[in-house]
Amino acid sequence: MKKPKILVLSPWYPTLKNPVHGIFVQEQSALMAEDFDVRVLVGKPVHISRFDFLLQKIKTKLLKKNLSSQISLYPIAPPQAYETTYLYCPSLEAHHNLYLMEECFKTALAYFIEKENWKPDLIHAHVTNTAGIIGSFLSKNFNIPFIITEHTSTFLLHEYSFYLANRIIATLLNANAVLVVSNHQKHLLFMHKIFRTIEVVGNLVDESQFFIKKQTSKNSKFVILNTARPSFEKDLKTFLYAVSKLVQKGYKDIEAKIILSKSREDTVQFEDYEQICQDLGIAQFCKFHYIVPRQDIVSFYQNCDVFVSSSIVESFGVAICEALMCGKPVVSTANGGVEDMVNQENGIIVPLQDYQAMAEAILKIKNNEIVFDPEKVRNSVVNKYGKEAFKNRLRKIYLDLIHQQ
16 A cells, blocks of 8 residues: 655755754654655755846746756655755845745646656645745645644744735635644634634654663762753843852852854854853853754753753743653743643743742752652653654544545
């Protein structure tokens, strides 16, 4: 029996330079490839002038010809992935560039169908802007059902042009199914009047990669771990202020490890966190790690005593879930997505930007005022977001939609 064919679209996907960018899309797609014939289509922009844009518009509108697109195997697998070029003019407004993108993706899908006899039974777009919009366009042109998983933590339509905001709304309303990664994100969509059935599916976290490690020796220091990208919504300053509060209270046996998703050079363009540590007098208690390879992150979780998230907003909180699977308790701000996974069995939730409450919560764990069972911590999320649980949820959605056609 042939496996149903799934085409995955996403604006976020790992690259050779940044192998963790959109890693969750790759991992989900690779998991679903066990039961389905999955192809991922990744776009690569080719810059053109305004004059070239006019020529391409004439070509497609008047001459009814397809835009050209170079299709090649993508360098990162599994699953099987392809890169397709699309035309992009930086000086043009969003609706013009969306037109070019849609036409180039149409060329790519037509190639799969006509040259390789591979027509998807379902299109799965991750993130409405722009993959969902493209998925909707392809769905109409090739009569294929499409679904969207929305991951954007700051889903705020006022950030977009009037045209683009309305395209996003229309796309979400017209999709065959809309999936989100947390109840918080479902709430966000409802607040934008996306009044339709929305299913919370969570995210995949591979329990075979993130697991409890038997401690051979006790750390001489109490290790506090935070992972973040340099951005306002990750609010790393609050975390550093909490560390400073602990030091002020006389706790000198702590070590804060901070993993940042960008290089030091790129990070300081947003904020110089190492300088902030110097100013707070806590530099000796903080160690920064930049762009840690995916396979090395698990050891950071396993060798910490507590994982801390200081985010203002999270759509899900993959890092929090990974730490929990390693049996580590979590102290997190009430950032939205975390509320689906952190409870009395596995951690403590504190108010946003409250570094004093964060420091107090860390101390409760350090001083054994609250003791967490590592196995219970792990099991609290494995059954919700582990491989089998996640695959079963998504498989049912896929098959239900395919069989409806």
